[in-house]
Amino acid sequence: MSFWVDALIVLVVLTNLRVLGASRLSACIRAVAVQGALLGLLPVLAHLDALTGRLLLQAAASTLLKAVVFPWLLARAVREASIQLEVEPFVGYTASLTAGLLFWGGAFWLGQRLPVPGAEELRLLVPTALFTIFVGLFLIVARRKALTQVLGYLVLENGIYTFGMAFAEKQPLLVELGILLDVFMGVFVMGITLYHISREFDHLDADRLSELRD
Amino acid sequence: MSGLFHLLLALLCAPLLLGVVNRTKALFAGRAGAPLLQPYFDLLKLLQKGAVYSRTTSWVFRAGPLVSLASTAAALTLLPLGGLPALLAFPGDLVLFAGLLGLGRFFTMAAALDTGSAFEGMGASREAWYSVLAEPALLLALAAMAKRSGQLSLSGLYAGLSLETLLAPGGPALLLAAAALALVFLAENSRIPFDDPNTHLELTMVHEVMALDHGGPDLAFIQYGAALKFWALGTLLTGILLPLREASPSLDALAGLCGLLLLAVAVGVVESVIARLRLTKVSDLLASATALAVLALMLARRAP
Numbered sequence: 001m002s003f004w005v006d007a008l009i010v011l012v013v014l015t016n017l018r019v020l021g022a023s024r025l026s027a028c029i030r031a032v033a034v035q036g037a038l039l040g041l042l043p044v045l046a047h048l049d050a051l052t053g054r055l056l057l058q059a060a061a062s063t064l065l066k067a068v069v070f071p072w073l074l075a076r077a078v079r080e081a082s083i084q085l086e087v088e089p090f091v092g093y094t095a096s097l098t099a100g101l102l103f104w105g106g107a108f109w110l111g112q113r114l115p116v117p118g119a120e121e122l123r124l125l126v127p128t129a130l131f132t133i134f135v136g137l138f139l140i141v142a143r144r145k146a147l148t149q150v151l152g153y154l155v156l157e158n159g160i161y162t163f164g165m166a167f168a169e170k171q172p173l174l175v176e177l178g179i180l181l182d183v184f185m186g187v188f189v190m191g192i193t194l195y196h197i198s199r200e201f202d203h204l205d206a207d208r209l210s211e212l213r214d
Numbered sequence: 215m216s217g218l219f220h221l222l223l224a225l226l227c228a229p230l231l232l233g234v235v236n237r238t239k240a241l242f243a244g245r246a247g248a249p250l251l252q253p254y255f256d257l258l259k260l261l262q263k264g265a266v267y268s269r270t271t272s273w274v275f276r277a278g279p280l281v282s283l284a285s286t287a288a289a290l291t292l293l294p295l296g297g298l299p300a301l302l303a304f305p306g307d308l309v310l311f312a313g314l315l316g317l318g319r320f321f322t323m324a325a326a327l328d329t330g331s332a333f334e335g336m337g338a339s340r341e342a343w344y345s346v347l348a349e350p351a352l353l354l355a356l357a358a359m360a361k362r363s364g365q366l367s368l369s370g371l372y373a374g375l376s377l378e379t380l381l382a383p384g385g386p387a388l389l390l391a392a393a394a395l396a397l398v399f400l401a402e403n404s405r406i407p408f409d410d411p412n413t414h415l416e417l418t419m420v421h422e423v424m425a426l427d428h429g430g431p432d433l434a435f436i437q438y439g440a441a442l443k444f445w446a447l448g449t450l451l452t453g454i455l456l457p458l459r460e461a462s463p464s465l466d467a468l469a470g471l472c473g474l475l476l477l478a479v480a481v482g483v484v485e486s487v488i489a490r491l492r493l494t495k496v497s498d499l500l501a502s503a504t505a506l507a508v509l510a511l512m513l514a515r516r517a518p
Contacts, residue, residue, distance in 0.1 A: 001387050002380060002382075002383045003381050003383055003386070006383050006385070006513075007385070007386045007387045007389075009386075010386040010387075010390065010509070010513065011511060014506075014509075017502070017505055017509075021498065021501075021502060093498055094497065094498060097501055097502065098501075100505070101505055101508050101509075104509065104512065105512070106509075108512055120338050124513075130433045161454075
C-alpha cells in the first residue's frame, strides 16, 4: 500500500519539475491538471482502510475541479485571447529545473524539522507540500505571462491542499469545500481578466502592465 | 567462476543486441531487415581488411579504438548480470566503472581530434558536451542505489534487488534511478532521441562522425566496443527493472540475457516511433535525467 502512496507523491514532485521545465503553455496546463488528479487520488489511497463518504466526496470534488474544470477554463483563455504558446520565462528552463532541485532540498530539510503528528506513513507528504508551495511561488515570480501566474497560484493551492492531507480526517468538510469554491472563483475571475488584459494591451506580459496610466 | 561466465557471455553476445535493435527497426519500417547475426559478419569482414592511416595522424589515432575497446571490456568485469556476480567487486568500483567509460570516451575524442578534420572535431566537441551532462546523472543514480542498499560496489548494489524491493516503500526511488539510467543509456550509446546512429550527414552526426577516418580492424574495434558499451549500460538498467533471481547460474544468465534482448527490442521501438531531438533540447533532457537522479538520491536517503 505504502508503495502506491509513495509513488503518487513522487509523481506529484515530477509534475512540479515538469511545470518548471516545460516551455509550452499547454504542457504546463496539462502538468497542473495531472497534478490535480494525482492529489485527488492521494487521500483515497492514503486512507484506504478507513474510507468515508465525506473523504470520497472531497476527493471527487477536488479532482473534478483541478483536473477537468480549471484546465478547461485556462485552455479556453489561451484560445480566446490567442496568447502566444511559449511560456517566456525570466529564468531559463534548465535554471528553473536547478532551482526546483534546490527547493526540493530545502523542503526536505524543513520537512524533517516539521514532524506532523499522525502522519508517520506519509513521511514524504510535508516535504512535497512545501516543495509544491515553493514551486508555485517561483512560477508566479519567474514567468512573464499572466496565465503562468495563474498556474503558479494553482500549484501553490495544490501545495496547501497537500499539506492539509495529513489531517484529511480531522479537517471539516465545509472548510475544504469553501477553499475549493474560492479557488474556483479565483481562476474563473482570472480567466476573464486575462481575456480583458489581452484585448486591452495585445499581450499578457505582467511586467509591462506598468505602462498603464490614465 | 560465474563472474568469468558473465564476461564471456557479454563478449560473445553483445553484437547480437545491435542486431536485434536493427531487426526491430526493420520490422517497424516494413522491411525484412538484415540477419540477426549481421553485426558479427560485419566485424569479421572488417577484421580481415587492412587499415590505412593518414600521415597527419599520430599514435593517438591508433590508440583510440584500442583503448576505448579495452576500457569498455574492463568495465564489464565490474558488472553483475542479474544474479551472476561480477568478476571483480570492491567498495567504490562504481566510480571505477564510470571512470573506465570516461577513459574510453576520452581516447575516442582524442583520436578524432588527432585527424585534424573539422567534422571530427565537431563530433568530439558534441560528444564531450553530452558526456559532461550524462555523467552526473549516471553517478548520482548509482549513488542513490548505493545509499539505498548501503553497499559501495556494483555487485552489492544489485545483489539485494528483487521484485519485492521494487514494490516496497523505497521502490519509487529505484524507479527514478532507473529512469535516469535509461536516459543515460540512450545518450551514451548515441541512440535516438540523442543521436541518430543511421545518419549519413556529417553535420548531424555526433558519435558516428568520430569514427569516419577509422577503417578495417580499427573500425571493428570501435563497433565491437559500442556493442560492449550497449551491454554494459544495459545491464545497469535491466538489473533494476528485471531483478529476477534464480537458483542456478545458468538460469540467471538466461534471465539476464532475456532482459537485455527485451531492452534491445525496446530501443528499436523507441527509435522507430520518436524523432531525434534538436541539439539544443538535448541538454534539457539530460538535465532532467540529472534531476531525476537527484530526486532518487534524496528519496533513498529518506527510505528506512
